[in-house]
Structures are given as structure tokens and as C-alpha cells.
Amino acid sequence: MPRGYGGVAILWKKNLVKLVTTLSIGDERIQCIELSGNQKLLFIAIYLPCKSSDNHLDKLYECIDQLHEIMEVYKATHQIIIGGDFNENIFNENNSNRKRYILDFKSDHNLSTTEVGITYTHTSGNSSSAIDYILFQEKFRECILNIEKADIFSNVSDHLPILLRLKYELPCRNSEIQNQSTSNDVRWNKTDKDKYKNLIEEGIALLKDKPQNRTELDKAFVTLNHTITKATVKVAPKKKI
Structure with a gap:
């Protein structure tokens, strides 16, 4: 797929790396990973062809047929989550x-x-639609805690991210994962606290005294978070490798 025209990727936290297996199925529009918890979980990220592309209908049929094949192989052994840009509003009244x-x-x-x-929302601002979805198997409905749009101020995409909250058990015996999840703790007893205080105060000085609306409040919150993160990185002791 040409650079700048989309594609799919799946990211995961470093502390899950030992549980994640990338699968060589799909193509540039369909990517899959397996998460090995108490119940194997298959994540499928998709990007279906848009209506303006050449032969979009045939390409969409091809993608859906691939998804059929993947479902047939894994649905008996895995909990399956499919998410991404479907490039089609499946809730409106059209019958395309x-x-x-x-x-x-x-x-x-x-x-x-x-x-x-x-x-x-189209970059022109003249049109908008619901074309992004997360699908789950009905038999695992009790594991789905919530699906909602995520309100992320720093989002610069013309798509809004969708957040899935999932009840899922990771292997409790994997102590390496638990240890790794806390390995980034800052050793505050070895930091220059005066330098940290000065960096925070410098960042706060750049903020407006009183945000006048929600937008200014969100910006102030993001700026404050960045200030704290930068200050922490500068004063935190470098770890020996």
C-alpha cells in the first residue's frame, strides 16, 4: 500500500511482549496477534477499502473473505476481537x-x-460518519466491559479512537511480567529534588493563570503532564545496562 494511504498496525505494552505472538495471516489491510492468557485472545486490526478506491467492492469482498477464513480457523479456540476502519456505516439506513x-x-x-x-470527520469538515467499529463474539459478551469513543485532546487524526475495556485474565504465574511492569519506577531517593522542583515551576509559569474554558483547561492539563514527564526524565538516575 503506498506510503501515506493508510495501513494497519497493532501495538502492545512491553510488559506483554512474552505473551504476544504475531501471526503471519492477513495482508496489508488485515493484521493479527495472539495474546496467550488463560483464554487465548486473537486481535484482528483491519482497514477496509474506501468507496473512492479502484475496484473497491471486489477488494472489500476479498478482505471479508479473508476474515471468514480466519474466523473459521480460530473461533473454536480463541476469543476474537476485530477492530478498525470499516469504511462503511453499518448502522445507517442504506442497503449497499x-x-x-x-x-x-x-x-x-x-x-x-x-x-x-x-x-x-472529513478533512474539509463538510462531512462525517460512523465507520470505525470493534466487533466481538456474542458468546464472550460478559467479558466486554465497555466500548466507547476515547476523548483524547492530543488526537490529530480525522478518526476518533475507540476504546474497548475487556475483562481478561493474564497468567498469574508469570512473575517476569509483573516485575517488568514495575521496572520503570523512578528511584526518587537518588534524584536531584531541587532541580526537579525548579523544572516543574518553570513549566507551570508557562501556563495561563486561569483557563477560561474547557479547551484551555485541556491544554493546560496536557502541558502540565508534559512538564512533569520531561522533568522526571531529566532528574531520574540513568539505569546501568
């Missing part, structure tokens, strides 16, 4: 071939989702 093909796939595998509203 694209929508029907996606909904047939959803029905064939007993998949569900939650409507979260508008997720995409």
Missing part, C-alpha cells in the same frame, strides 16, 4: 452491497458491536 456483505459476515459468526456515534 458493501454494507450487506459486512453484515452477513457479522451474522455468520455471531459478532456484535456497540454503536458509538460519529467516528470520522
Whole structure:
């Protein structure tokens, strides 16, 4: 896929690296990883063709057919989560071939989702739609705590991120993961606290005295977080490798 025209990627926290397996299935529009917890979990990230692309219908059919194959292989042994840009509003009243093909796939595998509203706004600002979704198997509904749009001030994409909260048990015997998750703690007893205090005060001085609205408050909060992070990095003792 040409640079600048999309694609998919899946990121995970470093403390999960020993539990994550990348899978060589899919293509540039479909990427998969397996998380080995008490119940194996398959994450599928997708980017379906947009309507303006050449042969978009055939390409969409091809992507959905690949998803059918993946579901058939893994649905008996894994909990499966599918998320990404579907480039189609599956909740509106249109009855396009694209929508029907996606909904047939959803029905064939007993998949569900939650409507979260508008997720995409065209760069011109003249149009918007709901085209981003997270699908889950109905039999695992009790594991889905919430699906919602994430309100992230620093987001610069024309898509709004969707947040899934999932009840999932990681292996309790994996002490390495637990130790790794706390390995980035700052050793405050060995930091220059005066320097840290001065850096924080310099950052606070750049803030407006009293934010006048929600936007200014959000900006102040982000700036303060960045100030604290930068100050911590500068005074934290360098770890020996």
C-alpha cells in the first residue's frame, strides 16, 4: 500500500511482549496477534477499502473473505476481537452491497458491536460518519466491559479512537511480567529534588493563570503532564545496562 494511504498496525505494552505472538495471516489491510492468557485472545486490526478506491467492492469482498477464513480457523479456540476502519456505516439506513456483505459476515459468526456515534470527520469538515467499529463474539459478551469513543485532546487524526475495556485474565504465574511492569519506577531517593522542583515551576509559569474554558483547561492539563514527564526524565538516575 503506498506510503501515506493508510495501513494497519497493532501495538502492545512491553510488559506483554512474552505473551504476544504475531501471526503471519492477513495482508496489508488485515493484521493479527495472539495474546496467550488463560483464554487465548486473537486481535484482528483491519482497514477496509474506501468507496473512492479502484475496484473497491471486489477488494472489500476479498478482505471479508479473508476474515471468514480466519474466523473459521480460530473461533473454536480463541476469543476474537476485530477492530478498525470499516469504511462503511453499518448502522445507517442504506442497503449497499458493501454494507450487506459486512453484515452477513457479522451474522455468520455471531459478532456484535456497540454503536458509538460519529467516528470520522472529513478533512474539509463538510462531512462525517460512523465507520470505525470493534466487533466481538456474542458468546464472550460478559467479558466486554465497555466500548466507547476515547476523548483524547492530543488526537490529530480525522478518526476518533475507540476504546474497548475487556475483562481478561493474564497468567498469574508469570512473575517476569509483573516485575517488568514495575521496572520503570523512578528511584526518587537518588534524584536531584531541587532541580526537579525548579523544572516543574518553570513549566507551570508557562501556563495561563486561569483557563477560561474547557479547551484551555485541556491544554493546560496536557502541558502540565508534559512538564512533569520531561522533568522526571531529566532528574531520574540513568539505569546501568
